[in-house]
Amino acid sequence: MSTTMVDPATANAPETALANRARFASLVQRQGALAIFVVVVAVASVSFDTFASQGNITGIAVQASFLAMLALGMTFVIMTGGIDLSVGSVFALGGVLAAWGAQHGTLVAFVLPLAVCGAIGLVQGLIIARGGLPPFIVTLAGLLFARGLLLLLSDEGATTYKVPRGSSFRELAQGELLGIPYPVVLVVVFFAIGGLVLHRTSYGASVLAIGGQEDAADLMGLPVVRTKVLTYVASALLAGFGGVMIASYTSSGVTILGVGTELEAIAAVVLGGTLLTGGAGTVLGTLVGVLLLQVIKNVINQVGSLDSDWQSVVSGTILLLVVTLQRALTRGDRA
Amino acid sequence: MSDGTATATVAERSERSGTRFDIDWVRRNGVFVALGLLLLANVFLTDNFVSTGTLRLQLVQVAPVVIVALGMALVIGTEGIDLSVGAVMALAAALIPLYVGYGSVGAIVIGLVAGAVVGLIAGVLVGVVGVQPIVATLGLMVAIRGVANLFGGEIKSIREPGLVSLGTGDVVGVPYVVVIAAVVSLAVWLVVRRSTYGRQLVAVGGNKLAARLAGLPVRRVLVTTYVVSGLLAAMAGILLAARSQASDPTKLGQLMELSAITAVVIGGTPLSGGQVRILGTIAGALLMQLITATLIFHDIPDSTAQIVQAVIVIVAVYVQLGRGKARRS
Numbered sequence: 001m002s003t004t005m006v007d008p009a010t011a012n013a014p015e016t017a018l019a020n021r022a023r024f025a026s027l028v029q030r031q032g033a034l035a036i037f038v039v040v041v042a043v044a045s046v047s048f049d050t051f052a053s054q055g056n057i058t059g060i061a062v063q064a065s066f067l068a069m070l071a072l073g074m075t076f077v078i079m080t081g082g083i084d085l086s087v088g089s090v091f092a093l094g095g096v097l098a099a100w101g102a103q104h105g106t107l108v109a110f111v112l113p114l115a116v117c118g119a120i121g122l123v124q125g126l127i128i129a130r131g132g133l134p135p136f137i138v139t140l141a142g143l144l145f146a147r148g149l150l151l152l153l154s155d156e157g158a159t160t161y162k163v164p165r166g167s168s169f170r171e172l173a174q175g176e177l178l179g180i181p182y183p184v185v186l187v188v189v190f191f192a193i194g195g196l197v198l199h200r201t202s203y204g205a206s207v208l209a210i211g212g213q214e215d216a217a218d219l220m221g222l223p224v225v226r227t228k229v230l231t232y233v234a235s236a237l238l239a240g241f242g243g244v245m246i247a248s249y250t251s252s253g254v255t256i257l258g259v260g261t262e263l264e265a266i267a268a269v270v271l272g273g274t275l276l277t278g279g280a281g282t283v284l285g286t287l288v289g290v291l292l293l294q295v296i297k298n299v300i301n302q303v304g305s306l307d308s309d310w311q312s313v314v315s316g317t318i319l320l321l322v323v324t325l326q327r328a329l330t331r332g333d334r335a
Numbered sequence: 336m337s338d339g340t341a342t343a344t345v346a347e348r349s350e351r352s353g354t355r356f357d358i359d360w361v362r363r364n365g366v367f368v369a370l371g372l373l374l375l376a377n378v379f380l381t382d383n384f385v386s387t388g389t390l391r392l393q394l395v396q397v398a399p400v401v402i403v404a405l406g407m408a409l410v411i412g413t414e415g416i417d418l419s420v421g422a423v424m425a426l427a428a429a430l431i432p433l434y435v436g437y438g439s440v441g442a443i444v445i446g447l448v449a450g451a452v453v454g455l456i457a458g459v460l461v462g463v464v465g466v467q468p469i470v471a472t473l474g475l476m477v478a479i480r481g482v483a484n485l486f487g488g489e490i491k492s493i494r495e496p497g498l499v500s501l502g503t504g505d506v507v508g509v510p511y512v513v514v515i516a517a518v519v520s521l522a523v524w525l526v527v528r529r530s531t532y533g534r535q536l537v538a539v540g541g542n543k544l545a546a547r548l549a550g551l552p553v554r555r556v557l558v559t560t561y562v563v564s565g566l567l568a569a570m571a572g573i574l575l576a577a578r579s580q581a582s583d584p585t586k587l588g589q590l591m592e593l594s595a596i597t598a599v600v601i602g603g604t605p606l607s608g609g610q611v612r613i614l615g616t617i618a619g620a621l622l623m624q625l626i627t628a629t630l631i632f633h634d635i636p637d638s639t640a641q642i643v644q645a646v647i648v649i650v651a652v653y654v655q656l657g658r659g660k661a662r663r664s
Contacts, residue, residue, distance in 0.1 A: 134606050138652075140593055140596070143645075144645040145645035148637075150638075151636070151641065152636075263418075263476070277467070312477045312478060312484075313482055314481075316477035317474070320471065320475070327466055
């Protein structure tokens with residue numbers, strides 16, 4: 001701005017600069033987590049011989065796959081401007097139901113958890129979309145409800161159901177396709193479907209429109225209630241399916257799982273660039289967010305001398321840094 | 336034709352305003368009515384309910400929740416939320432055994448300062464940087480729980496006589512913990528009702544833009560509010576640790592953010608900000624405590640208790656929002 005001489009060719013310079021800045025801001029918003037992810041992976045590969053080994057990479061991918069399922073559903077919920085605090089409990093409930101169901105056949109191990117979790121999602125969705133109650137509160141009650149149901153089913157948490165030896169249900173998470181474990185394959189497939197649904201279907205368009213401005217979406221005649229209900233059902237189903245996967249992986253219904261997992265899922269979604277105010281976001285970003293959190297955990301485990309409590313310190317700090325950066329850039333853009 | 340419509344509208348309107356009036360009343364006083372009814376029911380149905388022992392235990396148990404919930408009520412009044420309170424409790428409690436060498440007062444001060452610092456970080460993130468409260472305090476919740484674990488490590492017992500008497504002693508039969516909760520309640524009530532800050536807080540929560548245009552110090556109000564919330568959470572953590580004579584940074588304060596939010600919301604403070612209801616919040620905390628206690632008295636297992644609580648939360652909020660008939664009809 002030091003030159004007062006205005007060359008016609010550069011007359012638009014401030015505008016271009018502004019546009020560039022906005023583009024940069026949205027790039028950081030969308031790809032900030034990816035950049036950090038690449039840096040962390042690069043540093044880790046150089047620093048630790050074991051990091052880049054096939055076994056370790058596969059381990060990270062499998063460990064991340066359970067959270068990825070929850071985070072995928074959470075992405076859609078947050079894009080509608082809502083939040084789903086129940087997924088951690090629903091995830092654990094799905095696991096216990098699957099392990100219990102596996103004793104009665106593989107089909108039961110799939111159908112029962114999905115039916116129960118889907119029903120919880122349906123009730124939450126209806127209360128939120130029809131009753132107009134805040135998602136925060138409704139899914140908080142859902143968190144308590146699902147955990148209570150889980151305790152009821154497991155004699156107050158005293159019983160851990162085991163998947164019978166030789167049950168084909170174990171294959172779901174322990175088997176592999178061309179050397180890639182099934183959970184990883186499933187996550188890739190589900191995220192691909194998620195991306196298609198978001199960008200290629202009218203449901204996806206409605207999700208973004210509702211998150212952008214619900215009243216406007218309503219006035220435009222979009223099926224607001226139906227879209228929201230569907231979103232909460234999908235979130236609960238995905239969380240339940242994550243539970244089914246982990247029951248197969250651990251061959252049991254672990255009752256203490258999923259405490260605080262809803263917050264990890266939200267963190268992954270936010271790291272991935274989805275705005276908590278709704279209306280914008282990407283499915284792929286969420287996957288990067290999940291992987292970033294998992295890689296951080298892995299790296300801290302690799303540094304033998306570090307306490308595992310550093311995991312949460314580092315994850316929390318990175319989350320705060322990323323959102324601060326996002327805010328700082330968008331704010332400069334507005335000024 | 337038009338006449339008929341007009342009459343219908345008037346009738347409808349009066350009917351509607353009638354419902355709204357009732358719902359408004361329920362919204363404001365429902366928590367007190369529910370608390371009274373549940374107390375009465377317990378007096379008749381629960382053996383040994385009316386005894387100083389029971390009363391004492393219930394009040395001692397609810398005191399930390401009340402202290403945290405008051406801070407949460409202030410934050411929610413600014414249209415915010417503070418998810419970090421449970422972690423802050425753990426951090427303050429974890430610091431106590433480490434600094435008990437400076438005497439109990441020194442250790443308590445250090446715990447309180449730690450809480451205020453976390454609140455300051457949250458306040459700056461929300462008020463100055465402009466991060467959404469739920470994200471800012473979520474990040475802090477995760478990070479601070481980790482810090483608490485790093486400091487505290489395994490469970491440490493607290494033997495310092497000053498702290499032990501703070502947690503278990505009493506004055507004229509009333510436990511210190513309860514006295515402190517009462518004093519904090521009174522102080523917060525006075526601040527909200529009588530101070531400039533209290534009025535500014537409500538204005539900021541009601542409409543940030545308007546508050547800013549009116550020249551109110553929006554940032555300062557927001558930062559102060561999160562500092563107060565951090566400070567109160569730290570206080571609750573210290574009291575809890577003193578009472579149990581141990582600090583367990585992994586467990587202490589877990590899910591406290593949810594209990595506190597529930598107490599505030601059931602007490603009639605809307606999540607949309609602009610209102611702080613202190614008495615309602617205290618009654619909300621008491622109500623949730625009494626519900627849990629009632630279920631325990633009657634040997635109802637944890638699982639059923641949680642399911643019952645979930646249903647109560649939904650029903651309470653449904654009634655409070657007055658969204659039965661008035662909306663979307």
